[in-house]
Amino acid sequence: MEKQLNILLVTIDGGGNIPPMLGLAKRLSSRGHQVNVLSEPCLEQAVKSYGLNFISFNKYFTRTDRTEDILRDWNASLFSDPVLDNVVFGPVETVVAETRKALSKTNADILIADCLLPPSLIAAESLQIPNVVVFHFPEYFPGPNRPPGFMGLLPGKGVFGKLRDKFLGKIFEQMLKKYLPKINEVRASYSLHKMDNITEMFHNSDLRFIQTLKSFDFPIKPAPVNVRYTGPILDDPDWTDSWNNPWKSDDPRPLVIVSLSSTFQNQKVAIQNSIDALKDLNVRGLVTLGLAMEGEKFESSENVIVLKSAPHSQVFPEADLVITHAGHGTLMRALYHGLPLICLPMGRDQDDNAVKIVYHGCGLKLSRNANAQKIRKAISQVLGDQKFKEKAKSFQRKILSDESLNRAIIDLENLISTRNPVSAS
Numbered sequence: 001m002e003k004q005l006n007i008l009l010v011t012i013d014g015g016g017n018i019p020p021m022l023g024l025a026k027r028l029s030s031r032g033h034q035v036n037v038l039s040e041p042c043l044e045q046a047v048k049s050y051g052l053n054f055i056s057f058n059k060y061f062t063r064t065d066r067t068e069d070i071l072r073d074w075n076a077s078l079f080s081d082p083v084l085d086n087v088v089f090g091p092v093e094t095v096v097a098e099t100r101k102a103l104s105k106t107n108a109d110i111l112i113a114d115c116l117l118p119p120s121l122i123a124a125e126s127l128q129i130p131n132v133v134v135f136h137f138p139e140y141f142p143g144p145n146r147p148p149g150f151m152g153l154l155p156g157k158g159v160f161g162k163l164r165d166k167f168l169g170k171i172f173e174q175m176l177k178k179y180l181p182k183i184n185e186v187r188a189s190y191s192l193h194k195m196d197n198i199t200e201m202f203h204n205s206d207l208r209f210i211q212t213l214k215s216f217d218f219p220i221k222p223a224p225v226n227v228r229y230t231g232p233i234l235d236d237p238d239w240t241d242s243w244n245n246p247w248k249s250d251d252p253r254p255l256v257i258v259s260l261s262s263t264f265q266n267q268k269v270a271i272q273n274s275i276d277a278l279k280d281l282n283v284r285g286l287v288t289l290g291l292a293m294e295g296e297k298f299e300s301s302e303n304v305i306v307l308k309s310a311p312h313s314q315v316f317p318e319a320d321l322v323i324t325h326a327g328h329g330t331l332m333r334a335l336y337h338g339l340p341l342i343c344l345p346m347g348r349d350q351d352d353n354a355v356k357i358v359y360h361g362c363g364l365k366l367s368r369n370a371n372a373q374k375i376r377k378a379i380s381q382v383l384g385d386q387k388f389k390e391k392a393k394s395f396q397r398k399i400l401s402d403e404s405l406n407r408a409i410i411d412l413e414n415l416i417s418t419r420n421p422v423s424a425s
Contacts, residue, residue: 005033005416008106009052010099011114012061012087013043014071015263016327020136020211021114023233026050027409038102038120042066046238055102060091066239067291073347074266081150083116083348089179089198092119092186099123109416115140118201119186125204126190130415132207137328137349138356139210141199142169143220152351154359155218173197206415209408212328213398216335216356228411231402232332236311237262239291243310245318247284253303254320254383255284259312261325262290265346269369271298274323274344276372277379278304286315321382323375325368326350331357338396340388342378344368361391 007028011021022037029035029051036053037043042063047054056062063070073082084090099120103111104127111124111131124131140149147153147165156165176198183201184194195201202208207226210217214229239262247255258274260267271287275298278285285304289296294308312330316322316337324330326343331353334341341363343354354365364378382388 003416005109005413006106007033007035007110007112008038008055008099008102008108009035009112009114010038010095010102010117010120011043012040012070012116013063013066014087014114014116015261016329017114017116017136018043018046019235019237019329020233021134022046022050022052022238023235024112024134024209024211024230025052026235027233027405028412031409031413034106036102036106036108038099042068049238053106055105057094057098059098060094069264069292071263074264084176084179087116088118089183092122092179092182095119096123096126096186096190100127103127103129110412112412113205115202119183121201121205122183122187122190122192126192130206132209132412132415133202133205134209134211136211138212138217138352139219140349141202141220142172145221146218148172149352150349152345152355154355173199207408207411212332213395213402214404215398216360216395218356228404228408230405230408232328232336232399233405234313234329234333234336234399236313237309240309240311241307243307243314246305251284253282253284255286255315255318256321256323256379256383257315257319258285258287258323259290259325259330260293260323260344261327261346262292264292265325267325267346267368268293268296268298270325270344270346271296273370273372274375275300275304275306277375279372281376281379283320283379283383286310286319288315321379323379326354326357326365328353332399335362335392335395336399338389338393340382340392342366342375342382344370344375360395361387362395363388363392 009025025035037047038055040061040063041056044054071083095117096119100123113120113133115135121131142148146155147168156162209230211230279301287306288310289308300306312333322334322339323342326345343365345351345354346368357363358365
């Protein structure tokens with residue numbers, strides 16, 4: 001690294017996005033860069049705990065309570081996602097204006113945008129500042145060889161499979177098209193060219209980081225020139241409590257972890273069904289509720305402990321199986337420890353992630369509405385078949401040997417030498 005960079009990172013608390021986004025910021029800071037984070041007031045303490053500078057949104061993203069549900073997507077459907085209205089594209093004017101203000105205030109060299117806030121890229125473009133957009137889950141966009149993300153589909157095979165993917169790609173474009181007039185109106189106000197497609201905003205960014213293993217994903221082929229697979233960042237959430245194993249060290253029973261989302265996804269029934277599934281098995285169960293469920297009451301049993309939280313870095317080394325909503329962070333932490341999974345996806349990227357777990361042989365996928373009997377049967381199946389653990393171990397080795405994040409950070413640092421940005425001041 002030849003020069004210390006002033007970096008502005010823009011994000012909001014969407015749950016699983018915070019450990020990888022702030023984890024990336026922390027790694028950049030450790031390389032001597034100045035990192036400022038534009039976010040919600042509720043994240044100020046978390047940002048500062050990472051040793052980063054905090055800048056608050058003054059409009060719209062003004063939560064002071066992290067448990068307040070800003071996403072409101074627990075009943076989202078395939079072609080109607082409230083997150084797009086509530087977070088991603090709805091507050092475009094506010095995001096652009098406040099990002100421009102923060103870029104100016106910090107005299108930023110580079111913008112790093114959470115994919116949840118893509119309008120921030122418009123701010124960087126208007127000031128001719130290099131920009132990076134970060135996806136904290138696998139590939140989202142359709143391509144010649146794959147369907148759009150968030151549909152829980154494998155890439156189609158044969159003529160009909162490819163036709164299906166192409167058709168779904170067109171529907172995906174139409175779903176986003178309703179946001180295009182407002183986006184273009186804002187772009188015009190900053191003398192930027194009109195876009196024909198929302199995806200241009202992402203494909204035209206200088207770099208697009210995808211924070212997973214390339215071998216876990218189904219990458220677009222041919223690969224877009226700006227895409228870099230960086231591997232997962234596995235930091236624990238900042239709000240987790242420390243954990244002491246309450247069981248005897250020689251307890252032979254397998255340890256099953258239940259971790260079903262830190263944000264609200266209407267997961268109370270799924271948690272209770274998972275507890276009931278563990279009751280009659282010769283296992284130990286540890287259920288972590290997360291911020292969204294910490295105030296709820298559950299009926300437990302002698303072999304199941306229910307906690308607000310516990311760091312995955314402490315409990316996963318002692319575990320044998322993870323039951324999860326299939327959030328990308330939980331999956332990657334489980335695979336990092338060579339653990340098989342049972343996935344109960346509840347929306348967002350989770351159906352895609354669960355399908356990949358099954359495809360790679362690392363676990364099973366059930367409906368979020370699966371009853372205790374079905375979950376119990378799946379637990380017995382995964383614990384009783386070593387092939388699931390062996391497949392998970394293969395990904396453990398890949399994660400341990402992955403160096404893609406270091407290469408991606410060097411590419412980011414090199415942006416400043418390949419671009420000559422106009423001062424934001």
